[in-house]
Amino acid sequence: MQKEGLFLALVRMAEQNIVDTIMTNRLILALPQEVVVRNQIRNRVDAHFQDHETWPPVSYEQLFRFAEKLVVKYDWKSEYHAFVMLCCGNAIWRRIVGAVPFNRRILLLPQCLKNSNHCKAEMDQMGLLCNDCGKCSIPAIIHEAENLGYLALVTEGTTITTRLIESGKVDAVIGVGCMEVLQKMFASVNKYAVPGIGIPLLSCGCVDTKADLFWVKQELYHFHEDRDIRLLNLNHIKSKASSVFGEEQLHRAFFSDRNITEKIVIDSVLSGGQRLRPFIAILAYEAFCHLSDQELVNRLALSVECFHKASLIHDDIEDNDHLRYGKQTIHAQYGVAVAINAGDLLIGEGYRLIAESDLPPDVILACMKIIATGHRAMTLGQGAELLAMEGKQILSLEEILGVFEHKTSSALRVSFLLGATIGGADKDSLDQLSRFSHFLGVAYQIRDDLLDYQGNQGDIQLRKTSILLSFLCDQLNSNERMLVEQAYREGDHKLIFTRFGDYKTKEKTIGLLHQYLGEAKSTADKFTNQGLKLALHEILGKIFNEYL
Secondary structure, eight states, X not given: OOHHHHHHHHHHHHHHHHHHHHHHHHOOOXXXXXXXHHHHHHHHHHHHHHHSOOOSOOOHHHHHHHHHXXXXXXXXXXXXXXXXXXXXXXXXXXHHHHTSXXXXXXXXXXXXXXXXXXXXXXXXXXXXXXXXXXXXXXXXXXXXXXXXXXXXXXXXXXXXXXXXXXXTOOSEEEEEXXXXXXXXXXXXXXXXXXXXXEEEXXXXXXXXXXXXXXXXXHHHHOOOOOTTOOOOOHHHHHHHHHHTOOHHHHHHHTTOOOOHHHHHHHHHHHSOOOOHHHHHHHHHHHHHOSSOOHHHHHHHHHXXXXXXXXXXXXXXXXXXXOEETTEEOHHHHHOHHHHHHHHHHHHHHHHHHHHTSSOOHHHHHHHHHHHHHHHHHHHHHHHHXXXXXXXXXXXXXXXHHHHHIIIIIHXXXXXXXXXXXXXXXXXXXXXXXXXXHHHHHHHHHHHHHHHHOOSSSOSOOTTSOOHHHHHHHTTSOHHHHHHHHHHHHHTOHHHHHHHHHHTTHHHHHHHHHHHXXXXXXXXXXXXXXXXXXXXXXXXXXXXXXXXX
């Protein structure tokens, strides 16, 4: 990656942030009060997206541009720009929302719909507990929604909404609120790619407001089966991944006769971690398979976790780390030779679990190639990092990005491609997943290095290289670079962190992270598999929450 191209990209991002701010600030959050005008705008927007199919998620900027063109085309008042944006978002998401069963949707109503003079309802942490007095429109809407199977909440603001969206407990949201609240809700819905429909209040003022009840009912009842749309619930998949890792399940999977080496291996597999790789593998498998096979899911999840835990055991030896997940590492407990052997056994088990699965020979062969390619890449990346650490060298930006690709991207790629291949994915989807893995893996490692650096000497272990060090040195002249390299060799934290501040290294590294996240999102957008596309966006939203 050339530095000139990188810095130009950062400048473009800064310029785009200014454009986004201008767009947001100049919008008037008004809507037509005449029902005829509202319905005309809604109908014409719906018709436009029926003729110009657009799949979600779409960015705020895209909605702004869509609305801008439609306002000009139909000569609508410029003050309705934000309302047209809302209608565009609804039209784009409606097909997805309509395919979600009612019992996997949530209806959110604002408390300001209540009759402030007569309401006796109590409040809890989730919102208003309606006592069905009949003095406002809330009870009628709630009864109708709950009879369909919705979870219905009467809450204020966006805090509860954001929490529910982040939790993954619902597959679609229909929200009623003022334009300002709906605009804020869009940020959460878009970040986590949660299908959502927004219905604006007819009056604002945060007290005794009114809603278009006919519009609310239209959206509540909208449902159609769509075989092309199969959403993937990340919470369910996470539970599936976790359920594989019980002690008895592992003994059965490994045909264990409970000798000491197998006990060490099973203990290492059970010893914690996020189970990210099994989760990814199951996600990719279920995105493409027609009927999930639980035995196959178990083998797939366990196989990729075996490879992961083997790499950790070997990494701990190579880095001379004595703690992992708050416990002694294998080599600290049993010695280096035993730990190497345990890691080798895990690698063998990872291959065996796939090789002995009930899959066609050509699929097994494809899986073996995926694993072997990933295995090779990871060792090359680890080798480059070990040699740099041994020689107390600071890798160039290009070199460290190569390490990230070899180590982290390739590990994620194995999980994605194994699951997708076993699930029956086509070549184009596999190529796109490979590309997505590249951007996700590099972004993941950049984020990790940023987390280590907290601005006050952070937790960066100066015996290890960091992308912040690489980014800094790539900007320095030869004399300055020699000083930083010497400080790195001698463990001089103060000089290095001073230079980080002088050259705004953290800020520029965040800019680089944004660039990779943008590429990851762009790659995810190219998938025709809508369930996988939305799931990948949701994964990005959850991992990189603070950067999106």
